[in-house]
Amino acid sequence: xxxxxxxxxxxxxxxxxxxxxxxxxxxxxxxxxxxxxxxxxxxxxxxxxxxxxxxxxxxxxxxxxxxxxxxxxxxxxxxxxxxxxxxxxxxxxxxxxxxxxxxxxx
Amino acid sequence: xxxxxxxxxxxxxxxxxxxxxxxxxxxxxxxxxxxxxxxxxxxxxxxxxxxxxxxxxxxxxxxxxxxxxxxxxxxxxxxxxxxxxxxxxxxxxxxxxxxxxxxxxxxxxxxxxxxxxxxxxxxxxxxxxxxxxxxxxxxxxxxxxxxxxxxxxxxxxxxx
Numbered sequence: 001x002x003x004x005x006x007x008x009x010x011x012x013x014x015x016x017x018x019x020x021x022x023x024x025x026x027x028x029x030x031x032x033x034x035x036x037x038x039x040x041x042x043x044x045x046x047x048x049x050x051x052x053x054x055x056x057x058x059x060x061x062x063x064x065x066x067x068x069x070x071x072x073x074x075x076x077x078x079x080x081x082x083x084x085x086x087x088x089x090x091x092x093x094x095x096x097x098x099x100x101x102x103x104x105x106x
Numbered sequence: 107x108x109x110x111x112x113x114x115x116x117x118x119x120x121x122x123x124x125x126x127x128x129x130x131x132x133x134x135x136x137x138x139x140x141x142x143x144x145x146x147x148x149x150x151x152x153x154x155x156x157x158x159x160x161x162x163x164x165x166x167x168x169x170x171x172x173x174x175x176x177x178x179x180x181x182x183x184x185x186x187x188x189x190x191x192x193x194x195x196x197x198x199x200x201x202x203x204x205x206x207x208x209x210x211x212x213x214x215x216x217x218x219x220x221x222x223x224x225x226x227x228x229x230x231x232x233x234x235x236x237x238x239x240x241x242x243x244x245x246x247x248x249x250x251x252x253x254x255x256x257x258x259x260x261x262x263x264x265x266x
Binding site for chain 1: 177178179202205206207209210211212213214215216218219220221222223224225226227228229230260
């Protein structure tokens with residue numbers, strides 16, 4: 001079961017700079033570890049993260065094996081209008097998860 | 107010629123130890139390099155900036171100078187930028203010297219960000235230099251470098 005934690009302010013004044021915090025539970029297996037028999041543990045990471053604000057992309061990140069397990073990413077945006085944030089994580093082995101959060105801008 | 111002999115020796119001893127423990131296994135020393143080097147970091151930086159000049163300044167890299175556990179190191183990159191439609195940070199790229207790969211993360215923002223700051227948590231396989239580079243809307247590149255000492259390295263080579 002994969003879970004995402006999203007922290008977006010419920011309300012903001014128009015023009016406020018708000019912080020968005022995201023955390024996705026994921027093992028982020030680097031592909032550089034091996035078993036006692038010498039087998040490489042295959043890479044299994046999230047490779048890409050994106051955030052859209054009312055449909056428009058406002059933030060994107062490329063992730064690497066160097067990203068710690070359960071990737072935490074936080075960033076900022078200007079609260080321009082009420083609406084919805086859509087988050088998307090894409091990774092190895094067909095990993096694809098989405099989450100959403102809404103905001104009221106006054 | 108490798109300048110650092112310690113990891114090779116450590117790997118050799120570890121392999122030798124395993125071979126001795128298992129008894130019948132032939133001793134095979136693999137010399138596949140599993141760490142990035144300052145050269146691969148420089149190549150990764152070149153891949154991002156091309157031939158542009160990277161200036162020092164404007165970028166702030168907040169990372170603990172002494173890290174107990176390399177598996178999860180908090181890192182904050184911020185850039186002194188007004189973040190207006192005409193003058194903003196396009197992207198932030200973070201590199202390292204000694205992990206198996208030279209990239210720590212690429213972050214793409216725009217004028218709507220309001221503040222050019224990104225936080226995340228990274229893995230560090232060794233004590234090393236971290237370099238953050240920002241691409242501004244006018245096409246210039248700015249960078250900062252921080253030294254990090256790691257006491258417990260991220261388990262890139264751990265046997266599980």
